[in-house]
Amino acid sequence: MILSLVAKRLALGVLTLWLVSLLIFAITEILPGDVATAILGQAATPETVAAIRNQLGLNEPAWWRYLQWLTGAIQGDFGISLANQRPVAPQILGRLENTLFLASVAAVIAVPLAISLGLIAAIKQHSLLDRTISLTTLASISVPEFFIAYLLIFFLAVQAGWFPSMARFDADMGFLEQLGVIVLPALTLVLVVLAHMMRMTRATVLNVMAQPFVEMAELKGVPKWRIVVQHALPNALAPIINVVALNLAYLVVGVIVVEVVFVYPGLGQFMVDAVARRDIPTVQACGLIFAAVYVTLNMLADIGAILANPRLRHPR
Structure with a gap:
């Protein structure tokens, strides 16, 4: 009985964490402004913006980027920081x-x-x-x-x-x-x-x-x-x-x-x-x-x- 209840709580915790990960990714996706433009600042031109978007994978579908991010996060890899180009x-x-x-x-x-x-x-x-x-x-x-x-x-x-x-x-x-x-x-x-x-x-x-x-x-x-x-x-x-x-x-x-x-x-x-x-x-x-x-x-x-x-x- 105890093991069954504990297993249910563990499963519920994992499900909750997955839903939270979806929410976190969705919120960062709908933030106003363009990430590539914010990174480039005054140096942003159509060509450089397109290049940085391609480099960051921003042209990929959102669901594919979420799967890549979640897979990496499970393995302890949170990607590369956009501020200093170092692993997060x-x-x-x-x-x-x-x-x-x-x-x-x-x-x-x-x-x-x-x-x-x-x-x-x-x-x-x-x-x-x-x-x-x-x-x-x-x-x-x-x-x-x-x-x-x-x-x-x-x-x-x-x-x-x-x-x-x-x-x-x-x-x-x-x-x-x-x-x-x-x-x-x-x-x-x-x-x-x-x-x-x-x-x-x-x-x-x-x-x-x-x-x-x-x-x-x-x-x-x-x-x-x-x-x-x-x-x-x-x-x-x-x-x-x-x-x-x-x-x-x-x-x-x-x-x-x-x-x-x-x-x-x-x-x-x-x-x-x-x-x-x-x-x-x-x-x-x-x-x-x-x-x-x-x-x-x-x-x-x-x-x-x-x-x-x-x-x-x-x-x-």
Whole structure:
């Protein structure tokens, strides 16, 4: 039963990713303007435009170019960058490592902190601490990430001078030096995703706390913290796993704005630069990688929820 459900989720994930690849290719195809003319700029003449279109294969039917692109992408070949005439894959790899490093640091801080705060808020329901945590997280949800980033830059970089305002990241730096550089972008991501995970943890645990078996444990005199940790939390794992996975996906996919604000050399910044240069192969590759990460994490969330909740393994 479990293997069958997991296989279905995997098949659905692959189908979703294929549909997304179609959408990415179609969107880049219908962008206004002509790629060949944009590349040539002022040197564009009918002859040079025709030559560059032939060189890039733009005269081929769209469906044939899509099949070639998809086949290459499956093999790890995303084509040649139109901006520098270099293979796209090696350029993306380093940027992806930087993005994953930033997202991993934020996740290591945000996930345990969010779950802990959610449990504390559930244990201390209706207390001043619970109201303070809920109000703070609600304010965090309501503020866009770029605004949080600019506030952190103003107070912690400009006014206090504790951290650099720009994340000048270099692979040759030591680990501690790298952590010092990404403090502000990582803190921005933590504040953005922390609220969603904390509020979901609190709401889910409180929903389980209303069940009859929890009331029975309370009548037996079991301490509330023990009820929450040993009884409510295991039964609330499925939705918590889902919201954690969604926020982890956001840490990778939604990091674009944060990378642009802090000029962080990640995949999001690389994609924005490629859009500005109209580097279509690079844009397509970045979009497909972001989609693959998002779909994969959602698929893992579904599988984790199935394993954590027996009721999902035996649907009625």
